[in-house]
Amino acid sequence: MKTLGIDGCRAGWIAISLDEENAGYWLLESAQELKDYFEEFDRIFIDVPIGLAEEEYVRECDAKLREVLGPDYQASVFNPPIRPALHAPTYAEASMTSYETTGKKISIQAWNITPNIKTVDQFLQNNEEFRDKVFESHPELLFRILNGNNSILQKKATKKGLRHRLKLLKDQSKFADDFFRDIKEEYRRNQVDEDDIVDAMSLALFALRSLDGELKTLPEDPPTDSTGLPMAIHYV
Numbered sequence: 493m494k495t496l497g498i499d500g501c502r503a504g505w506i507a508i509s510l511d512e513e514n515a516g517y518w519l520l521e522s523a524q525e526l527k528d529y530f531e532e533f534d535r536i537f538i539d540v541p542i543g544l545a546e547e548e549y550v551r552e553c554d555a556k557l558r559e560v561l562g563p564d565y566q567a568s569v570f571n572p573p574i575r576p577a578l579h580a581p582t583y584a585e586a587s588m589t590s591y592e593t594t595g596k597k598i599s600i601q602a603w604n605i606t607p608n609i610k611t612v613d614q615f616l617q618n619n620e621e622f623r624d625k626v627f628e629s630h631p632e633l634l635f636r637i638l639n640g641n642n643s644i645l646q647k648k649a650t651k652k653g654l655r656h657r658l659k660l661l662k663d664q665s666k667f668a669d670d671f672f673r674d675i676k677e678e679y680r681r682n683q684v685d686e687d688d689i690v691d692a693m694s695l696a697l698f699a700l701r702s703l704d705g706e707l708k709t710l711p712e713d714p715p716t717d718s719t720g721l722p723m724a725i726h727y728v
Contacts, residue, residue, distance in 0.1 A: 493534035493703055497695025500540065500608050503683035508696040510665045517671055519679060523611050530615055530622050535702060537695040540608050541572035542616065542628040543716065543723035549594035551723045556710040561632055562643055568632050570602045572609055575718060616721060627726040631691040634698050634727060635660060648687045657690045661697065668693055701728040
C-alpha cells in the first residue's frame with residue numbers, strides 16, 4: 493500500500509511519502525492534482541478538518557485535541573466552520589451564519605483554511621472510495637507522540653522548535669533529512685515554508701505507521717457529521 497502525508501502550504505499542498513518503494517515529495521498546486529494523489533495513494537493523513545458539525549461551534553475531536561496538547565498549543569487547533577457556513581461566499585456571510593446558529597463567529601484563521609476544507613470535502617462527498625483512505629490528523633499531536641508523549645517546548649515557528657521536530661523525524665526515517673533540504677532548495681518560502689515540510693513529513697510517517705499499527709482516534713468513538721464523515725483526529 494502506498495502512503496502519503498499532505499499539508500497545506502502557500503502554493504497549494506505539499507505531499508510527502510516516506511514509503512521505502514514510493515518515497516518522494518510533490519507540490520500540488522491545483523485541486524485536480526490533489527484529487528489525482530487521492531486516487532493514486534492508499535492511505536493518506538492530511539491536516540485539514542474532515543467532518544463538519546451542523547450546529548456545534550466546537551467539534552468534540554478539537555476539544556479533545558486541545559486537552560491533549562495543553563494550553564501552550566491550543567491556538568494551533570482551529571474550529572472549522574459549521575457545515576451551513578462552509579459555502580458562504582464571504583467571511584462576513586459565513587460568520588453571520590455561524591453566529592446565528594452557534595452564537596459565535598468564525599475565526600479569521602479558520603476562514604483562511606476554508607477553501608482547503610471545501611476542496612477536500614467536495615472530493616469526499618463525490619468519491620465514496622476516498623472516505624476509506626483519507627484521514628484527518630494533526631502534526632502537533634503526532635510530534636507529541638514522537639517526543640515520548642510530551643509537548644515540545646519550542647513552537648515550530650522558532651529555529652529550535654523546527655530543529656527538534658526535524659530531529660524526531662530523522663530518528664524515524666532515513667528520508668527526512670534529504671527531503672527537508674531538497675524541498676527547501678527546490679521551492680521558495682512563498683511556496684512552501686519550513687514548518688509545512690516537517691508537518692507533511694510527520695503526517696507521512698504516521699500514515700506509513702498506520703499500515704502496521706492500530707489506527708486510533710480522538711475521541712475514541714467519534715461521531716459522524718450529517719454526510720456520514722467522521723469528526724475525528726487520527727493517529728497511531
